[in-house]
Amino acid sequence: MLTTLGILLIIIGLLSIILKSIIKPNKVINWFTKTRSIQITLLGILMSIITGMFFYADAGTAYAVQYISGGDKMITTQGIKLKWWGRIIPLSYETSIKDIIIKPGDELPKNSQGIYNRKAQKWEFSDAIKAEISTSVIVGVNINDEEVFLNMADRNRSEAKLIYGRVLPNIDAAIKNTCKLMDAQDYISGQASDFDRYFRDQLENGMYQVELYYESQSNNEIVGDTTTVRKINIGKASKQKKFRIKRDKNGEIIRDNSNTLKQYGLKIYQAQVTGIDWEESFDKRLDLQKNEVAQTQLEKQQAEREYYRAKKEVAKGESEKAKERARLEKVQIQQTIAAETEAKVAEFNLIKEKKQYEVELYKAKSKKVAADAQYYENSKLVSAGLTPQEKAEWNYKTAVGVAQQLKDLKLPQTYIEGSKGGSNNNLLQSLIGADLAKKIMSKNNK
Numbered sequence: 001m002l003t004t005l006g007i008l009l010i011i012i013g014l015l016s017i018i019l020k021s022i023i024k025p026n027k028v029i030n031w032f033t034k035t036r037s038i039q040i041t042l043l044g045i046l047m048s049i050i051t052g053m054f055f056y057a058d059a060g061t062a063y064a065v066q067y068i069s070g071g072d073k074m075i076t077t078q079g080i081k082l083k084w085w086g087r088i089i090p091l092s093y094e095t096s097i098k099d100i101i102i103k104p105g106d107e108l109p110k111n112s113q114g115i116y117n118r119k120a121q122k123w124e125f126s127d128a129i130k131a132e133i134s135t136s137v138i139v140g141v142n143i144n145d146e147e148v149f150l151n152m153a154d155r156n157r158s159e160a161k162l163i164y165g166r167v168l169p170n171i172d173a174a175i176k177n178t179c180k181l182m183d184a185q186d187y188i189s190g191q192a193s194d195f196d197r198y199f200r201d202q203l204e205n206g207m208y209q210v211e212l213y214y215e216s217q218s219n220n221e222i223v224g225d226t227t228t229v230r231k232i233n234i235g236k237a238s239k240q241k242k243f244r245i246k247r248d249k250n251g252e253i254i255r256d257n258s259n260t261l262k263q264y265g266l267k268i269y270q271a272q273v274t275g276i277d278w279e280e281s282f283d284k285r286l287d288l289q290k291n292e293v294a295q296t297q298l299e300k301q302q303a304e305r306e307y308y309r310a311k312k313e314v315a316k317g318e319s320e321k322a323k324e325r326a327r328l329e330k331v332q333i334q335q336t337i338a339a340e341t342e343a344k345v346a347e348f349n350l351i352k353e354k355k356q357y358e359v360e361l362y363k364a365k366s367k368k369v370a371a372d373a374q375y376y377e378n379s380k381l382v383s384a385g386l387t388p389q390e391k392a393e394w395n396y397k398t399a400v401g402v403a404q405q406l407k408d409l410k411l412p413q414t415y416i417e418g419s420k421g422g423s424n425n426n427l428l429q430s431l432i433g434a435d436l437a438k439k440i441m442s443k444n445n446k
Contacts, residue, residue: 064153129184142265
């Protein structure tokens with residue numbers, strides 16, 4: 001600006017001197033005196049000198065200064081800098097490049113220093129589906145290596161030429177190659193991240209070399225749900241033409257390095273797809289697919305609902321069976337415990353009766369022994385000199401006492417005597433027999 005103004009002042013000053021000698025004097029010419037014309041000319045020369053010697057460096061911009069002497073220099077700091085009438089090439093640290101999908105009625109944003117916008121183009125995927133692809137790429141210059149930076153500035157001479165002549169063609173080539181490697185159906189089926197990865201990798205490291213191959217496709221379809229899976233044979237297998245990344249024998253990617261951004265010291269800070277506008281036919285197909293997917297999901301959910309409902313009924317039946325089994329087992333355990341308890345009680349009662357019988361038996365034997373002792377004592381007294389009358393009375397009392405004792409004697413209903421069982425009659429007979437035998441013996445002694 002100052003340079004233009006300075007040149008304009010020089011022209012005005014020189015013209016005023018020339019015209020004053022040619023044109024008749026008037027108010028305008030009279031104002032330009034010789035002194036003023038010289039001053040205006042000198043002022044213009046001074047302004048041109050100042051603007052040719054200095055320039056102002058903006059922040060965020062690197063400058064390649066090419067001097068008239070032939071040297072050059074990189075300037076990366078802001079402020080007033082010397083250029084000595086040389087040429088400056090400004091390059092932004094980071095340049096934003098966007099392909100924007102323009103809808104009817106919209107306008108493309110204007111370009112400026114460090115910002116370049118263009119209308120998104122249509123690209124064809126591997127399955128011949130076309131779409132407008134909007135991208136956002138941020139490119140940065142290398143300010144850490146002055147030689148690389150100055151070489152790049154010297155070869156491109158301006159930022160606009162660098163972007164339009166170098167960067168944008170590489171972006172187009174990367175998008176084209178990436179679209180070749182992918183079907184539109186694959187993109188919407190979850191490979192969008194692969195698209196971004198391929199796109200950025202090619203911008204950073206060079207374009208892929210791709211090769212053509214044929215992929216066998218079977219029209220057989222596997223369908224089914226949670227419980228049933230079956231194979232439907234639709235037709236014969238077919239071959240589809242596809243592209244893939246070309247690799248060497250070691251499996252390394254073969255790239256086209258003839259025109260990469262690395263040659264100019266450019267670095268990719270961001271490269272991604274921000275939007276895709278599919279062609280109308282594919283949009284209709286997507287709508288149909290969405291409806292089919294929704295219907296399939298609904299039917300699958302219904303099938304799974306019925307499946308789990310059946311499982312629920314089976315589980316409910318198993319639960320009821322387990323509940324009934326537990327109830328019956330509980331009753332069985334109660335009955336078993338009751339029977340075992342009854343058996344134990346009977347066993348204890350048997351032992352109790354046996355013990356009681358043994359106690360009563362010993363009591364009977366004790367009374368018999370006592371009776372025998374009393375009888376023996378009485379017999380001794382009689383033999384010692386009792387009168388016949390006393391002997392008769394004593395015998396009577398003895399017999400009555402023995403009978404009374406035998407009457408009061410309580411014996412168990414059953415007893416065990418060397419065999420499995422016995423009766424009170426046998427025991428009583430034995431006792432009576434023993435008593436009668438003693439009486440007979442006593443009479444014989446008399």
